[in-house]
Amino acid sequence: MKKATCLILALILSLSLVACGTNSASTGPSASPEAAQTAAVKKDTLTLAIPKDIADINVHLYTGSMVAQGMVFEGLVQNTAEGVKPCLAESWDVSSDGKAYTFHLKKGVTFTDGQPFNAEAVKANIDAVQANAERHSWLVLCKKIVSCDVVDEYTVNLVLSEAYYPTLTELGLTRPYRMMSPSTFINGGTKDGVSSYSGTGAYKLDEHVTDQYAVFKANDSYWGGVPGIKTITMKVMPAGETTLMAFKNGEIDFLFGTYASGMIDADSLVSLENDSKYQVKFSDPCATRFLITNSNNERLISDKNIKQAVWYAINREEMCKAVFSGLETPAQTVFDKTIPYCNVALDARNYSVDKAKSLIEASGWKLDAKTGYYTKGGATLSLEFVYNSSVATNKTIGEFIQANLKEAGIDVKLTPVESTTVQQVRSAGSYDLYLDSSWGRPYDPQSSLTALFAAGSYLNSVSKLSCFNDLDTWVNAALVTTDEKERQDYYTKILQALQEECCFIPLSYSRVSIATSADLKGLAFSQTQYEVPFKDFSY
Amino acid sequence: MRDYIIKRLLFLIPMFFIVSFCAFVLINASAKEPAMIILEAQGVPTITQELINETNAKYGFDRPFMVRYLDWLENAVKFEFGNSFVTKKDVSKTILTAFVYTLQLAIATTVTTIVFSLILGVFCVIWEGRKFDKITRAFMFVISAMPSYWIGTLSVWLFSVKLTWLPTSGVGSLKNFILPTLVMSISYCGFYFRMIRNSMLENTNENYVYFCRSCGVGEKKIIKHILRNSLQTVISAFSMAIPGMVAGTVVIENVFAWPGLGRLCVSAIYSRDIPIIQAYVLLLALFYCTFNILADIINAAVNPKLRKA
Numbered sequence: 001m002k003k004a005t006c007l008i009l010a011l012i013l014s015l016s017l018v019a020c021g022t023n024s025a026s027t028g029p030s031a032s033p034e035a036a037q038t039a040a041v042k043k044d045t046l047t048l049a050i051p052k053d054i055a056d057i058n059v060h061l062y063t064g065s066m067v068a069q070g071m072v073f074e075g076l077v078q079n080t081a082e083g084v085k086p087c088l089a090e091s092w093d094v095s096s097d098g099k100a101y102t103f104h105l106k107k108g109v110t111f112t113d114g115q116p117f118n119a120e121a122v123k124a125n126i127d128a129v130q131a132n133a134e135r136h137s138w139l140v141l142c143k144k145i146v147s148c149d150v151v152d153e154y155t156v157n158l159v160l161s162e163a164y165y166p167t168l169t170e171l172g173l174t175r176p177y178r179m180m181s182p183s184t185f186i187n188g189g190t191k192d193g194v195s196s197y198s199g200t201g202a203y204k205l206d207e208h209v210t211d212q213y214a215v216f217k218a219n220d221s222y223w224g225g226v227p228g229i230k231t232i233t234m235k236v237m238p239a240g241e242t243t244l245m246a247f248k249n250g251e252i253d254f255l256f257g258t259y260a261s262g263m264i265d266a267d268s269l270v271s272l273e274n275d276s277k278y279q280v281k282f283s284d285p286c287a288t289r290f291l292i293t294n295s296n297n298e299r300l301i302s303d304k305n306i307k308q309a310v311w312y313a314i315n316r317e318e319m320c321k322a323v324f325s326g327l328e329t330p331a332q333t334v335f336d337k338t339i340p341y342c343n344v345a346l347d348a349r350n351y352s353v354d355k356a357k358s359l360i361e362a363s364g365w366k367l368d369a370k371t372g373y374y375t376k377g378g379a380t381l382s383l384e385f386v387y388n389s390s391v392a393t394n395k396t397i398g399e400f401i402q403a404n405l406k407e408a409g410i411d412v413k414l415t416p417v418e419s420t421t422v423q424q425v426r427s428a429g430s431y432d433l434y435l436d437s438s439w440g441r442p443y444d445p446q447s448s449l450t451a452l453f454a455a456g457s458y459l460n461s462v463s464k465l466s467c468f469n470d471l472d473t474w475v476n477a478a479l480v481t482t483d484e485k486e487r488q489d490y491y492t493k494i495l496q497a498l499q500e501e502c503c504f505i506p507l508s509y510s511r512v513s514i515a516t517s518a519d520l521k522g523l524a525f526s527q528t529q530y531e532v533p534f535k536d537f538s539y
Numbered sequence: 540m541r542d543y544i545i546k547r548l549l550f551l552i553p554m555f556f557i558v559s560f561c562a563f564v565l566i567n568a569s570a571k572e573p574a575m576i577i578l579e580a581q582g583v584p585t586i587t588q589e590l591i592n593e594t595n596a597k598y599g600f601d602r603p604f605m606v607r608y609l610d611w612l613e614n615a616v617k618f619e620f621g622n623s624f625v626t627k628k629d630v631s632k633t634i635l636t637a638f639v640y641t642l643q644l645a646i647a648t649t650v651t652t653i654v655f656s657l658i659l660g661v662f663c664v665i666w667e668g669r670k671f672d673k674i675t676r677a678f679m680f681v682i683s684a685m686p687s688y689w690i691g692t693l694s695v696w697l698f699s700v701k702l703t704w705l706p707t708s709g710v711g712s713l714k715n716f717i718l719p720t721l722v723m724s725i726s727y728c729g730f731y732f733r734m735i736r737n738s739m740l741e742n743t744n745e746n747y748v749y750f751c752r753s754c755g756v757g758e759k760k761i762i763k764h765i766l767r768n769s770l771q772t773v774i775s776a777f778s779m780a781i782p783g784m785v786a787g788t789v790v791i792e793n794v795f796a797w798p799g800l801g802r803l804c805v806s807a808i809y810s811r812d813i814p815i816i817q818a819y820v821l822l823l824a825l826f827y828c829t830f831n832i833l834a835d836i837i838n839a840a841v842n843p844k845l846r847k848a
Contacts, residue, residue, distance in 0.1 A: 052806060056627045062582035063625050134593060138585035193627055210626060210633060211798040211806070212710065237708065238793045241692050245700050246707040246796075390809065419809065423579060423586065424571065456585040 048254035070531030073199035098163025111181035202535035228538025266325030285509030287440030307502035313408035331506035389416035429460030641799035660735030683729020691794035708796035738769035778834030
């Protein structure tokens, strides 16, 4: 009996060891015969894994997958690395006071349901979004639009209450200002849903089985030319081993995501990168991971010296290596220098435990040799660190920072919060440090900065900053000025104030990764981390 | 027997009211306003008070609690649970689709478990104390002690990636059933095969067995009698295992990307999709009650003494 048990145990153990070893040592097993045959015949299909269902992709609401919305719906303009470029609008004129935008629309474009795209359709879409303005309160443009008027069949005039420089950028965002066929509107609008998903994009939704898959077919009458990849299937897969094995088995041939939202871990990405069967690409830094500090006086972190000490005590280089396997890069400013208006010289606070300790001591704290933490008047220097527990990486980041700050004599209490209550905790400001990310390009810097003044966002945490009123004035002035130099000056002042006050403690710049088969050509990234330019891909 | 069945079925009615009330109260007992939960589920980036008021009015959350409960109950009786907050799709259809997938898996697992448990149990009794019995017990002991997600991952690696015999995950063909059914059956087999074996071994010492042997009844026939007499406890335990399989397949469904009830419920919990959670709780509770009653009826049919209880 004992012998038999030992034998079975040994067999299972060896099997599992071999299986576990495949992650790093595997040279990539050959795809299944069926999968290989499929790949040989159909070189115009792509199957990607997605962590959850695409849901309702009504682009005027927020429940649907942005990747899917980006494939089906287009805006008047598009955000590119070279700035805002034409999309459904061929060109535009801006009035000298910056309050009126006249768009000259592309002719001959039709929605996938056969309806023509024209000025009436643009007006119907913009009016539908404005009819649900409260839902889009995060977007400043929504508050500025006064009307959308039809000039002629292919010309529309967008009237704003005052000049707003990110108008074009925000019109090009994935949502809410993209165009859906007005014939699909319900009750004359889109806030109660749409009868079907009909856009002008390179793809159309062909089949959707909730929680299983969604199939997108190329739009044969696409104005920009029929894309090389004719069929894209999005399969709902659990993140982790199953997806990695399905990828190696050839059942999935495209993985996409940031480190936090990625379907496979960093080590697996690195192992795929070393395998000639696959290609792994990383985008430029696209968003910033940071800690928001609470400026409320009853919080210990409101002391500027303590904020600075936290900044100095975090070893970002080590964090990027240990936590992100080198897939993210250390950040010393809240926005990367390549973000518009953010190429400003700001003082870095490089890792230095001694510097952190001297700053804490300058605020009257004494190191307790027994506990290893600073104390003042019997109270320990203890900070509450809140993070969204549904993102697995957040816990690791929290633990890394906890260990770093312990070295500097700061106690960190980690408080995981479910994703469903995170927004409530954030807006209530019940934390010392809150782990978050910027929305990335093209939302940065304007949308991330306006979030500072939104009650549902960071307002409670930053309203006690000594420079709060100045920040408010500068941000508003930067958004409405039509003078480019003046705007840059405002942004310089804003970024300097934020850096000086340690309002955000930057941690790292995140990137988007793509893993796919080696023969897929034209791989590129969109300006936003939430979309993939599938129409440019081909075999 | 008929009276007994009617009595047991009538028991379902008060259970339905209790369960439905619990499902409704517990979800509404959340510290958060329902409107806030809906807006978060719908991914609204910034939630304002005006938006909360608008949502309260739209979904009728400004009405008294009992009015909302009775409304919901009236619809629940008609199997109407409204639309999902996230997908906007009909909850009844969504739940039913997922339920069918899970039920398919549960039935496949049940059949596999019964077949393997019976075969292994019977042969272990026939060859009690011999190599087959020892190896089988040792193997089942070790394998049923392993977590199913681990066996699942190992089996995917072996059968899908290395041998390329089977798909790694998903649904669509009979091949897709093999791995999840196998992995789920393993843990159940470990328990039921042992139960059958023990129960049969207890029965081998009963007087009727000695009597049969002394009368010269063949060994095969004796085993049949023993098996029949041993099944009562197994049937009862298995009746409760079926709803357990339907409710507890979350891990397997995740490993094999199976679009069943477990995955649906977990994603609904994460996104606070209340209509789906309420419908899930109500259905599963009723499913448990029904199977409990079914087990009682089967036992009563097998053992008439129980009908008086």
